Amino acid sequence: MRRNVWLLALILIAVLLGVNNTIYYFTTKSSLESNLRHELETVAKQIAISIETSRNGSEKYQDQIGRELRAASIAAQYALxxxxxxxxxxxxxxLKSKLDLYDLTLLKRTKDNIVLYRSSDNKQLNYPTSSWDPWYKAFNQLFDQKKVTVKWGQSLTNFWTGPFEFSTVQTKVINKWGYYYDGTTNYILDPYISYDDRQRDYDNVTGVNHMISETLSQNDTVLEIGVLNPETFDSGPRVTINENGEEVTHMTQNPILNGTNAFKHENDSRNVQLANETNKYVWLNTTINGKHVLKLYIPVNINKVASMLDGNGDAIDRYVLTLVADYQTIQDKLDKQFVNIGIIVVIVTALSFIIVYWTATGFRKSQDKLVRKAQETYVEEINQLFQSIRAQRHDFLNHVQTIHSLAEVNKIDELKAYTAELTGEIRQMNDIINIGNPAIAALIRAKISQAELLRVQLETSISDMNKMELGVKSLDMTRILGNLIDNAFDEALNYSxxxxxVRIFIGQKPGYLEFAISNTCLHAETLAAKPLFESGYTSKDGTHSGLGLSIVKSIVDQYKGLVRIAINEPGMITFIVKIPD
Known part of the structure; x- marks a missing residue:
């Protein structure tokens, strides 16, 4: 039966360990995925910072070019x-050759328009600009000698310049134009330079596209990076028709400002708008182009610049950075960590079983040892009881002879004293024999002998034991009484x-069996407040284990009984045990 209980306990522990390990596995998996997402977010933030640094550098470089165009305008004005x-x-x-310009054009204000009137490029001549919003607005403000109020571009004294952009006249060429007018001429000076001559080299070394290319080459997990214009992403590339009927693409309004968006998904438009409107990261876990990927949409706030415009030509204050990561690379990392976790779980589980087995085996051996010791004590005490009875019977003839001799010599006083002593010893032995329970009788006989040796006054009161129908094992009763009496002797020996x-009471009360062991104790109140029934606690010197009262408590609890401490008389402490029938 006991073996089955331990087997059941081991199975229960195994199930609990399994459930615990399963929960731990999936919790750890979730934590690892969360950590990897956090790591990817960190990489994305670093990329966003790098892109912003590169883009800001490019903007500053364009500002420097703008100042050079203004200086070229002033120089040209002095020469014309x-x-x-x-x-x-x-x-x-x-003049354009001397000033190292791509071309130089002069704008004239007419009655109802502003036209390209003179130019080093014949293709530029006689083009009206009224449809070039917001350039046309800037031209009029310059002619009126007002500060240009266009919300993007670079505005200096008597000067304004926009970003690099495709030319309306030469639709495949990207230029940057500067416009200068200080009122001393009747025209606006318009020097401009080519992207290929100035900006391309800079971008090839430190530009956004270069930075994106370098990041992709250094990071195996990241498959693609794109800088998206959330205002034009849904509508596609911005295209207008010039005076010659040719299509002009506006790079500042492109849906993809930098990088690529080859890993397209049907939810791209919605996620780009969501990231832009909420200013929060948006995740997409899906399969694109046959690959399991994580696509991250990151809103990036910026100062309004001329190089990023919406469909109406107004500067935007936020773009969306997309980052596509190969989930298989992430999954490989997860699998590797999961294998390590699995090994740890198996090892911990195996060690747990071993520890439980050792603990159970040790506990069982300890219990068996305690039971065996109690049984040996029980047998020894029974033998001592029988030995005392045999000794009394063996000495009976000697007692009779002594009584006869005292009577013959007429020593009545000595005879009375001798018979009184003999009667007391016989009565005490008969009282012990009449207890009705051999185990308790043997224990009491042994404790009487121990009390005589220890010079402890022992008083016993045992009643109604012959009427008892005990549900308590004799072995458990002797363990309870033995520990309580030994504990009482130990405390009594502290005094003269x-x-x-020491007083022992054992009796049958209606519905329960009661043990009451009292002993001398001059500090009973203090002692009663201490955790006497806790395993290992002892108020005695270091030679005691502190297990006696703990064993009593565990046995009493096993029988649904109770044990308590009473202080009913001065200088005495009483331990009372009640066990239901």
């Missing part, structure tokens, strides 16, 4: 006649011989 009618295109061709007193 202030009247546009007295300036020739040939002069502009010569005349103060050493």
């Amino acid at each position: 006649n202030p009247d546009i009618e007295k300036v020739t295109n040939a002069q502009l061709v010569e 011989e005349e103060e050493r007193f």
